[in-house]
Amino acid sequence: MRLHERLSIKALAVVVFWGVSFVATRIALEVLTPFALVAARMIIGCATMLALARLVGGRVRPHAQDRSRCVLLGAILAAHLLIQAVGLLKTTATNTGWIIAFAPIAIAVGALVFLGERLRARAWGGILLGTCGVLIVSLSTGVRFTDAKLGDLLQLVSCITWAAYTLLAVRAVTRSGSLPVTFAAVGVAALATTLVAFAQPWQVGPWDLKTVSAVVFLGVVCTGSAHWLWNAAVRDVGSTTAGAYLYLEPIVTWITAAIVLGERINAVGLLGGATVLLGVWFVCTARR
Secondary structure, three states, X not given: OOHHHHOOHHHHHHHHHHHHHHHHHHHHOOOEXXXXXXXXXXXXXXXXXXXXXXXXXXXXXXXHHHHHHHHHHXXXXXXXXXXXXXXXXXXXXXXXXHHHOOHHHHHHHXXXXXXXXXXXXXXHHHHHHHHHHHHHHOOOOOOOOOOHHHHHHHHHHHHHHHHHHHHHHHHHHHHHOHHHHHHHHHHHHHXXXXXXXXXXXXXXXXXXXXXXXXXXXXXXXXXXXHHHHHHHHHHHHOHHHHHHHHHHHHHHHHHHHHHHOOOOOOHHHHHHHHHHXXXXXXXXXXXX
């Protein structure tokens, strides 16, 4: 694939949005429980995608043969966001960003197992480096997060759920289009999380402008717009190339968390993050 065929403004925009999303999630969790936050995010995201469909004149219903897969995608998406939200209650946004950079490796391994895409020796070395980097990041625990190891583990699990979502979405997006598949998946996730959210207390603190802004940003930009753009990027350049853009995500999170939350990364965390990115670079430049 030539350089101009690997470039994707859509994937780059999504990575920026999602890099900021970890900081916005930390802010929103000061008021909402994880189930309530994900439900609100999904509901706002559905409304955003309906508006986008009217704007671009597109349909929002996937083809009949893709609807069962969209239900599965919605379940995976709901689990993915819940795992991340619970993890962010226990670890820093900066740690989360570095660990999420491991996602392209999870996508590459998933493509090997489920799609038969072979890996070269260089890629296996990158996987080993990335794994070591995640372990190093988990050592850079902030004193305010006594359960940071558990939080880091949950964020690592979310890399696996995201790989599953990305790989399972490819065929449905190719056939039905990115907007219908994304709308259906987000709708399923919204329904499931809303039912659970209203069965338990959902607010843990008072609302303020900062929290409202964070929830709206997560729903409109990070869900309604970004998930659509992500599936479109996967359709345009493939899951592997789109996944490679995720290595920029921790940089965005790091800068945003330092400005908004006052988080600082220490030398151990920086070493681990650099090791993760180096491993991802090996994988993405070595895969056939």
